[in-house]
Amino acid sequence: MEQVQIAQAKAQLSALLERVEAGEEIVIARRGKPIARLIREPRSTLTAAQALAEVWALGGLDIEPASELSPEALQVDLD
Numbered sequence: 001m002e003q004v005q006i007a008q009a010k011a012q013l014s015a016l017l018e019r020v021e022a023g024e025e026i027v028i029a030r031r032g033k034p035i036a037r038l039i040r041e042p043r044s045t046l047t048a049a050q051a052l053a054e055v056w057a058l059g060g061l062d063i064e065p066a067s068e069l070s071p072e073a074l075q076v077d078l079d
Contacts, residue, residue, distance in 0.1 A: 001024075001025045001026070001027060002024070002026055002027070003026075003027040003028075003029050003034065004016070004026060004027070004028060004029065005028075005029055005030070005032075006028060006029070006030055006035075009026075009028045016038060017038070020038045020039065020040050021040060023040060025037060025038065025039050026038040
């Protein structure tokens, strides 16, 4: 884990963020004292099927069945 001063962090923010995306942890310090930590945002490992299952467990979706939609509502203008 590297510690950088605020001025360095401001000057090199893009490079620091690339390193954080690669998995590094960066501490930002003021006058040598840590004040903040840059860490990678956790990625969701939820698949589309899992997300749908969670929505279904909460009562499903409130949408109209396709049979109740008019044919005009289903047309797509490709021009």
